[in-house]
Amino acid sequence: MPASPDPQPRSAPAGVRARVREELTREIKAAARKQMAESGSAGLSLRAVARELGMASSAVYRYFPSRDELLTALIVDAYSAVAGAAETAEADQPRADFSGRWLAAAQGVRGWAQANPQEYALIFGSPVPGYRAPQDTIDPAARIPLLLIQIVADAAAAGQVAPVLELPPSVQSDLAALRAQIATNLDESTLARAAMGWMQLVGSISFELFGHLNNVIHGYAEYFDFQMEVVAAELGL
């Protein structure tokens, strides 16, 4: 026999209408993602999305006030998804295995990118022309770099350190500002290495996904892992 009826559950505070609305919002984004996978972000069309969902094109405007807003939602979702993939993969590793954690995070990013190449291109490829990323994208975009920095900071705290690089003044001050902003104990030199590793990571995935390694590298996964191991070693992990 059921217990006394719950008060409205958290996930649907405003009743049925709100729940349906959330559901359709999700469906619109899913259809948009599917469409993007076929024809890229430039081919994303509200009318095609509406068609796929069997609704009037004007109905989509009840959910997203313009095509750009839909694009923004997709970008935010993509950043969150790839960050989630990296975080999940990294969380599976023993805390003290710093290079294992770095590699796992990197593989998490690569695995997600392979499964969702157009979404990857949306956030790490050419910016959509005429589109300006709003503030909402900043926080989700920062999650992976912060995760990587955390790994390196944990390693440093455990005494695993990389040789110190001498930084030019402007690099030193840029990184000091970053260091203050994210409140990390990592010194600027190691921060610089970590940032380089992050760019290497993205650069390598982009090369693979965008076809610059076609007919040159065949064992992509092994090649990527190898690179990330070299990076981890240079970071002292």
Added chain:
Amino acid sequence: MPASPDPQPRSAPAGVRARVREELTREIKAAARKQMAESGSAGLSLRAVARELGMASSAVYRYFPSRDELLTALIVDAYSAVAGAAETAEADQPRADFSGRWLAAAQGVRGWAQANPQEYALIFGSPVPGYRAPQDTIDPAARIPLLLIQIVADAAAAGQVAPVLELPPSVQSDLAALRAQIATNLDESTLARAAMGWMQLVGSISFELFGHLNNVIHGYAEYFDFQMEVVAAELGL
């Protein structure tokens, strides 16, 4: 008094008509480039190009059989231009200054990319959806990597070598095949490092140009140079 009339000069073997044709082909590509700079590769439109040149849109078809062919020409031109920029910058350095040559080549790429961001995005950003790069793009695309490898090979020949990395079997065999194909004396380990440096180079420029370093790095040029110096050091230059 003029010497006896030359036979037709090489550059215009078929007379006036051919010369005019070449000239207009150039103008069409220039207009297309200008348009791309404003609205990206997805916004490239034959009609707009024709409009800019004051001709009927159908006239463009006398020069490029389709929009895709025009895009291919732009891609080939972009690869050639950026490679030229790298080669020119590198050629200015003393032959024995290997890290200076690497840095100059890298700066050449970055300088060109900053001056032509949309063309950079065209070749190093997201691939144009539905577009398949034809064979013509392969050779020009290879020029920069070959230049970088040449620098490292020269350094190795002069006795400057980086610590040898142990490569996983599949990486070893991929790079052995590459080594045979380009007929270099560089060992696979150093080839692997050079390739990583090339990806770091492109990754870093993409991060800067695509806005991933906004509000984090302010001294872009110094930051880039710093990274390339680290890479050069790791390459033993």
Added chain:
DNA sequence: TGTACATCAGTGAACGCGCGTTCACTGATGTAC
């Protein structure tokens, strides 16, 4: 609990636009004899 009203979701037509590509055509330029 029942009713009156406000809010909301979804419709379908329309506006105005630009696109790639084709086609039959007109003159001008080049070529062969």
Added chain:
DNA sequence: TGTACATCAGTGAACGCGCGTTCACTGATGTAC
């Protein structure tokens, strides 16, 4: 050198298409009393 013909460059109209966005509208769902 002069003429007849072939090739080429460029035109303008048209085809068929899809797009983002707006608008007045109809029912259905939710809210206040």
